Amino acid sequence: MGLKERRLDAISKGGRALLLSYDHGLEHGPADFDQRAVDPKAVLDIGLKGGFTGVVLQTGVAQRYYTKRYAALPLVIKLNGKTALSKGEPRAALLGSVEEAERLGAAAVGFTVYPGSSYEAEMLREFAEVRAAARALKMPVIAWVYPRGKSVKNETSRESLAYAARIGLEIGADLIKIKYGGKPADLEWAVRCAGRTKVLVAGGFKKEESSFLQDARDVMAAGAAGMAVGRNVWLSSDPLSLAAELQKIIFGTVQT
Numbered sequence: 001m002g003l004k005e006r007r008l009d010a011i012s013k014g015g016r017a018l019l020l021s022y023d024h025g026l027e028h029g030p031a032d033f034d035q036r037a038v039d040p041k042a043v044l045d046i047g048l049k050g051g052f053t054g055v056v057l058q059t060g061v062a063q064r065y066y067t068k069r070y071a072a073l074p075l076v077i078k079l080n081g082k083t084a085l086s087k088g089e090p091r092a093a094l095l096g097s098v099e100e101a102e103r104l105g106a107a108a109v110g111f112t113v114y115p116g117s118s119y120e121a122e123m124l125r126e127f128a129e130v131r132a133a134a135r136a137l138k139m140p141v142i143a144w145v146y147p148r149g150k151s152v153k154n155e156t157s158r159e160s161l162a163y164a165a166r167i168g169l170e171i172g173a174d175l176i177k178i179k180y181g182g183k184p185a186d187l188e189w190a191v192r193c194a195g196r197t198k199v200l201v202a203g204g205f206k207k208e209e210s211s212f213l214q215d216a217r218d219v220m221a222a223g224a225a226g227m228a229v230g231r232n233v234w235l236s237s238d239p240l241s242l243a244a245e246l247q248k249i250i251f252g253t254v255q256t
C-alpha cells in the first residue's frame with residue numbers, strides 16, 4: 001500500500017469514515033460553542049476517546065492543540081474557509097498549504113468549494129492547485145462541495161446534492177463531503193452520481209439525538225461511506241455514548 005492509500009485507510013477504515021469536524025470557530029464563530037466545545041482540547045479528547053477516524057481542524061487550532069497525545073486520531077487540515085461575517089456571494093479563502101499540513105502531521109487535507117457562487121471559478125482553480133500539490137505529497141484531499149450563492153435556490157435539494165457529489169468526482173477529490181437534505185432517496189442518487197468516489201455526509205445543526213441517529217442510519221443505508229460531523233457530537237450531553245452509537249451504525253461495531 002502506498003503512502004496515500006495508507007493515509008486514506010487511516011481516515012476511512014475499511015472504506016468507512018467517522019470524522020469529527022471542528023472548523024466551526026472560523027465558519028460560524030463561537031456562537032456554535034458551549035462552555036465545553038469552545039475548548040479545542042475538550043473536543044480533541046472527544047475525538048480520541050470516541051474512536052473517530054479523524055478530526056478536521058484549521059491550521060491555527062492544529063498548531064496549538066494537536067499534540068502527540070492525539071497521534072491515534074488522524075488529522076485533517078482544512079485548507080480554506082470563510083467567516084459568517086462576510087455577506088454576499090460565498091468565497092472560501094485559501095488559508096494554508098499541503099506542505100504546511102504535512103508538517104503538522106496531517107493524514108489528509110480538506111477544501112471547500114461553493115458551486116454556484118460567483119467566485120466558483122476561483123475556488124475550482126485553487127482546488128486544482130491544491131489537488132496537484134497533494135498528489136505530489138501523496139496526501140488525500142477531501143472536498144466539501146456545498147452548492148451556494150444567489151443562483152442556488154435550494155442547497156440541499158435532490159439536484160443540488162447530486163450535482164455536488166458529481167462535481168467532487170469530476171474535480172478529482174479523494175472523498176466528497178456533502179450535506180443531507182433529509183431524503184434518503186436523494187442521497188442515494190447523489191452517491192450514485194459520485195461514482196467511484198466515496199461520499200461523506202455532514203451532520204448539520206444540533207438535533208434531538210434520536211433524530212440525528214436516524215439520519216445516520218439513513219445516510220449509511222443510502223450508500224454513503226460515513227459522516228463528518230461536528231455540532232451534533234460536541235454539543236451532545238454525552239458525546240462518547242453518541243460516538244459509540246455512530247460507530248455501530250457506520251462500522252457495525254464499536255472500535256474503541
Ligand code: FBP
Nearest residue numbers: 021023024027202203204229230231
Ligand atoms: P456539522 O456536522 O456541525 O454540520 O459540520 C459540518 C460542516 O461542514 C463543518 O465542517 C463546517 O464548519 C460547517 O459544517 C459549515 O456549515 P455551513 O457552511 O453550512 O455554515
